[in-house]
Every structure is written in C-alpha cells, then in structure tokens.
Amino acid sequence: MDSTVTTGVEEGVWSGGDNRPLGASYGKMMMWFFILSDALTFSGFLAAYGFSRFKFIETWPIADEVFTHVPFFHGNYPMYYVAFMTFVLIMSSVTMVLAVDAGHKMKKNSVIWYMFLTIIGGAIFVGSQAWEWATFIRGDYGAVETKGGRILQFVNADTGERAALADFAVTLPEERAIHERKNGVWFYKEGSLPTYSVNEVLEGFKANSNIVIRTETINEAGEKEVLSRQESLAKLQNATQVVEGANLIHNEYGSRLFADFFFFITGFHGFHVFSGVMFNLIIFFNVALGTYEKRGHYEMVEKVGLYWHFVDLVWVFVFTFFYLV
Amino acid sequence: MAHAHKLEIFRGLLKFKSNTQKIWGVLVFLTLVTAVEVALGIIKPHALTGNTILGMKILNWIFIILTLVKAYYIAWDFMHLRDEKSSLRRAVVWTAIFLIAYLTFILLVEGNYIYNVFKDGFLTWNF
Numbered sequence: 400m401d402s403t404v405t406t407g408v409e410e411g412v413w414s415g416g417d418n419r420p421l422g423a424s425y426g427k428m429m430m431w432f433f434i435l436s437d438a439l440t441f442s443g444f445l446a447a448y449g450f451s452r453f454k455f456i457e458t459w460p461i462a463d464e465v466f467t468h469v470p471f472f473h474g475n476y477p478m479y480y481v482a483f484m485t486f487v488l489i490m491s492s493v494t495m496v497l498a499v500d501a502g503h504k505m506k507k508n509s510v511i512w513y514m515f516l517t518i519i520g521g522a523i524f525v526g527s528q529a530w531e532w533a534t535f536i537r538g539d540y541g542a543v544e545t546k547g548g549r550i551l552q553f554v555n556a557d558t559g560e561r562a563a564l565a566d567f568a569v570t571l572p573e574e575r576a577i578h579e580r581k582n583g584v585w586f587y588k589e590g591s592l593p594t595y596s597v598n599e600v601l602e603g604f605k606a607n608s609n610i611v612i613r614t615e616t617i618n619e620a621g622e623k624e625v626l627s628r629q630e631s632l633a634k635l636q637n638a639t640q641v642v643e644g645a646n647l648i649h650n651e652y653g654s655r656l657f658a659d660f661f662f663f664i665t666g667f668h669g670f671h672v673f674s675g676v677m678f679n680l681i682i683f684f685n686v687a688l689g690t691y692e693k694r695g696h697y698e699m700v701e702k703v704g705l706y707w708h709f710v711d712l713v714w715v716f717v718f719t720f721f722y723l724v
Numbered sequence: 725m726a727h728a729h730k731l732e733i734f735r736g737l738l739k740f741k742s743n744t745q746k747i748w749g750v751l752v753f754l755t756l757v758t759a760v761e762v763a764l765g766i767i768k769p770h771a772l773t774g775n776t777i778l779g780m781k782i783l784n785w786i787f788i789i790l791t792l793v794k795a796y797y798i799a800w801d802f803m804h805l806r807d808e809k810s811s812l813r814r815a816v817v818w819t820a821i822f823l824i825a826y827l828t829f830i831l832l833v834e835g836n837y838i839y840n841v842f843k844d845g846f847l848t849w850n851f
Contacts, residue, residue, distance in 0.1 A: 422809035431816050442824040446831045453835030454842070458850065463765070482762040486755065493751045496802050500743050547851035616850070621773055637851065701804075708802045712795055719791040723765045724784050 430702045434709045437671075441713050444664050445720050451656045458549075458615035460653035461623065462722045468534050481722050484527045485714060488672075491520025492711040495679075495704045502697025507686065510700060514683040517707065521676040528669045535661065538644030539563065541593070542651040543600055545637040550653050552613045553604075554625055564641065567610050568595040568603035593641040601635055615653045661721070668717055671710050678703045730806050733797070750801045757790050 421428055452459050463477040470480070498513035541564035542552045553562040573596060578589045595603075604610055612631035616624040626634060642651045650658035682703045691697045731746050732739040733753075740746035764772070764783060772783035800806045805813050842849055 421812035421815065423812055428812065431812065435816050435820055438820050439823055442820075442827060446824075446827045449828065450831040450835040453832050454838045456836075456839055478762055478765050482758060485758055489751065489754050489758070492798065492802050493747055496747045497744065499804075500747065545851060547849060549850055621768075705803055708798055711802070712798045715791055715794050715798065719761070719787050723761060723787045 424698060426702055427698065427705070430705050434705060437709065438713070441664075441667070441716070444660075444667060445716060448660045448664060448720065451654075451660065455654050455656070457617055458654060459617070460615075460657045461617070461621075464623075465535070465652045465657075466531070466722060468539075470530055478722060480527070480531070481718060484524055484531075485718050487520055487523050487527070488711045488714050491517045491524070492708050494520065495707045499697070499701045499704045502691070502700045505692070505697070507689070507692055510686050510691075510697060511683070514679060514686060514700070518676055518679045518683060521672055521679065521707075525669060525672050525676065528665060528672070531665070532662075535658075536644050536646065538642075538651045540651065541565075541595075541641065541643045543597060543635070543638040544640050544642050544649060545634070546639050547637070548655065549615055550642065550651060551634055551638065552623075552651070553610050554613045556609045556611045556625075556628070559625075561613075562610055564595055564600060564603075564643070567607040568600045569606060571596070571599050571602060573598065593643045595641055597638050597641055600641060601638070604631070604635060664717055664721060668710070668713055671713070675703075675707050675710050678706060729804075733801065746801065750797050754794055754797060757794050761787060761790055 419425070423431070466481060467475045467477045468480065469476045494513045494516040498510050498517060501509035501513060540552065540561050542550045544550055553564070553567070554560065555562045575592075578587065608628065610631075611628055612626045612634055613623045614626060614634070618624045640649075642649045644651060645658040645661075647659055647662065649655065652658065682700055685691060686697075686700065691699060729743045729746070731741070731743065733746070733750065738749065740749055764786065768783065772786065773781050775782050777785055799817070805817070841847070
C-alpha cells in the first residue's frame with residue numbers, strides 16, 4: 400500500500416494554499432518564482448547584449464552620443480532624460496511600497512491614493528519610453544552606410560561637432576523611376592526613401608571642405624576616430640546608401656546590433672511596464688470597490704507590488720548596461 | 725504576514741522609527757546613488773576612464789557596483805525580502821546570482837574570443 404513516500408498525511412498537500420512553505424503564501428511564493436524566471440529572461444537579453452558588444456568592442460556606438468535629447472529642449476543633454484525616467488520609476492516604486500504598507504494597516508483610502516500615484520508614474524514612464532523610441536527611430540544627423548555595412552558619420556572639421564546631412568548635401572537634378580504596381584512586382588510597395596541620395600551627399604561633401612568623416616572605430620581616448628579630408632574621400636567611395644534614423648536593419652548610430660538590442664531590451668522592458676500598469680489598474684479598481692476590505696487583507700496589492708518593483712529593478716540594470724557602461 | 729518590519733539599514737547604522745520612514749529613507753539613498761551615477765556618466769573623469777582594474781575601466785566598476793547596491797535596496801526594502809524567511813530569500817536570490825554569473829561569464833568570454841578572431845583572423849569586416 401505505502402509504496403510511495405508521503406509525508407504529512409494529516410495536512411492536505413494541495414489544499415488551496417493553507418500550507419505555507421518558506422513562510423510565504425502560495426500566491427506570493429509563486430510570484431517570487433515567476434520574478435526569478437523573468438529575471439533570467441532579462442539577463443539573457445542583457446548578456447546577449449554584452450556578447451555582441453564584446454564582439455565589436457572597438458566599434459560599438461557610445462550611448463552618450465546617441466541619447467542626447469530632452470523633450471521641448473534643443474541641444475545636447477546626454478543622459479538627463481533617461482535619468483529622469485529612472486527617477487520616475489523609482490518614485491512610483493516608492494508609492495507602491497507605501498500602498499502595500501497602507502494595506503497592512505487596512506487603510507483603504509490611502510491604498511487607493513497611492514495606487515493611483517503609482518499608475519500615473521508608470522504611465523509617465525511608458526510615455527517617455529515611447530518618446531525615446533520615436534526620437535531614436537527618427538534620428539538626427541543622418542549617415543551613410545558602406546559596402547561592408549559600416550556607418551560613416553559626418554563632423555565639422557573646425558568645431559568637431561556633428562554635421563547633419565542637411566547642412567552640406569546638395570540637391571541634384573536626379574531622376575528616379577518610381578515603382579508602381581503596374582510596372583513591377585504588384586505586391587511590392589514603393590519603399591520610403593532617405594532625403595538625399597548617395598550622390599547628393601558625395602557632391603555636397605566635395606563642395607564643403609570643412610566636413611570630414613567619423614568612423615565607428617573608437618580610439619585610445621575613448622572617442623570615435625575622425626579621418627582627414629583625404630581619407631574621408633577615399634572612404635566615401637565605398638558608400639552604398641544613406642541612412643536616416645534607425646530600424647532593425649539599418650541605423651545611423653553605428654553597429655546594426657545596437658539598434659536591435661535597443662528595440663528588444665527597452666521594448667521588452669516597456670512591455671513589462673505596460674502590463675504592470677494594467678495589473679495596477681485592476682488592483683486599483685478592486686481596492687476602490689472594497690474587494691480586499693471584504694477579504695480581510697490586502698495581500699493582492701503586495702503581490703502586484705512585487706511585480707512592479709521587479710520592473711523597477713530590471714530598469715536599474717538596463718540603465719547601467721545600456722546607457723552608462 | 726510581515727507585520728514585524730525590520731527597520732534598520734546599513735547593517736544597523738541607520739534605524740528608522742516606522743516602515744513609512746524607512747521607505748522614504750531608502751528613496752533618498754537610491755536617488756543619491758542614481759545622481760552620482762549620472763554625474764559620473766556625464767563628467768567621465770579621466771582618472772576613472774584611463775585606468776583599469778582586472779581589465780575593466782574603474783568607472784565601469786563603479787557603475788556596476790552602484791547598480792548592485794541599488795538592486796539590493798530595491799529587493800530588500802521595497803520587495804520586503806528583508807522581512808521574508810531566509811529560506812525564501814536564498815531560494816530566489818542565489819538561484820539568480822549563480823545562473824546569471826554563469827551566463828554572463830560564458831557569453832562575455834565567447835564574445836571576446838570572436839572579437840579576437842575578427843581582429844587577427846583572415847577576415848575583413850570593417851570596410
């Protein structure tokens with residue numbers, strides 16, 4: 400009869416959570432193990448980022464030079480906006496703990512208020528993330544891509560500042576056959592074109608003697624290598640296309656993998672924040688309706704809170720490894 | 725549930741009167757650390773970027789250590805790991821630390837190897 404080992408026959412093993420291994424309720428413990436597995440997914444992403452970066456350590460884009468924008472302000476403000484986003488997320492984590500704390504004290508109205516603030520913080524963060532993506536996709540200076548898939552950016556030789564394509568490219572009377580359904584493959588659409596053609600950039604480059612090329616290579620001083628006028632002209636002969644902004648295949652910032660990882664890592668994180676805001680909303684309404692008051696405890700707020708803090712925790716790492724290091 | 729909060733941080737150096745007060749204290753600390761990180765990231769002092777310890781720039785060591793410090797306080801105080809049983813804490817934290825350390829080690833060594841292949845091998849890619 401007793402061929403299998405059983406312990407604790409008196410208590411129900413799967414009896415709906417009345418037995419609490421590790422001193423935590425079933426739901427809370429499972430939330431912890433979900434967070435653990437999700438943390439491993441994120442570390443997989445970040446470690447893959449590290450892998451690609453180590454692989455191209457000498458040519459990887461410098462994040463400070465990519466993320467320099469702040470909404471409503473013009474100019475060069477590296478990191479400020481990302482730091483602001485980090486602060487918003489930490490702040491909303493704080494209101495979340497305060498909600499959990501108020502829950503322990505069974506103060507329904509404080510819980511409602513703190514949950515509301517948490518949701519606002521999350522919404523500001525997701526909005527900022529969307530703005531950051533839009534800015535990244537639009538790009539600002541433009542660059543050309545070579546036959547080897549490397550990016551050549553332009554700088555002003557006198558000031559050392561970045562030069563946008565619009566600053567020097569000329570407009571040539573070029574004709575381009577427009578693809579239409581009737582004269583080509585019918586299910587292909589006319590692709591979107593960059594503002595300037597390679598020729599227009601090349602001619603503009605020849606006409607402006609103070610423009611030189613900046614390659615992807617990082618020199619001893621930790622800065623991108625700037626070529627002389629002669630070398631620049633030689634490099635430009637290899638240019639195959641103009642790149643403005645970023646997508647998964649081309650980006651004007653440098654290594655293609657950089658944009659891919661930007662989209663995947665911040666996208667995956669942004670999706671977590673979005674779902675976190677959704678969970679918080681559900682809990683917010685439950686609190687407001689008095690569900691947990693009737694239940695006698697606010698543990699659900701604590702469980703969703705754990706998820707919300709986890710999102711914050713991940714951002715701390717993304718911030719360091721994507722933007723700072 | 726965790727009604728008895730442990731109210732000391734920094735190994736008992738700082739003891740708060742209530743849980744709410746501790747939360748604000750931790751917020752101040754985390755904000756301070758973030759501010760230091762951002763300031764260092766913008767200034768990039770030459771003494772920290774020019775010298776390396778164990779093959780990594782000192783500045784990057786500082787960033788990573790400060791990040792782990794922040795992660796510790798988020799997990800311990802915001803996620804209440806400080807108030808959980810040590811068995812739960814260890815089950816979650818050590819699992820993550822071992823697996824992540826292993827994964828990072830393997831991938832970074834491999835990435836570095838491929839970097840050398842690209843650099844010394846008979847292969848042109850940067851053109």
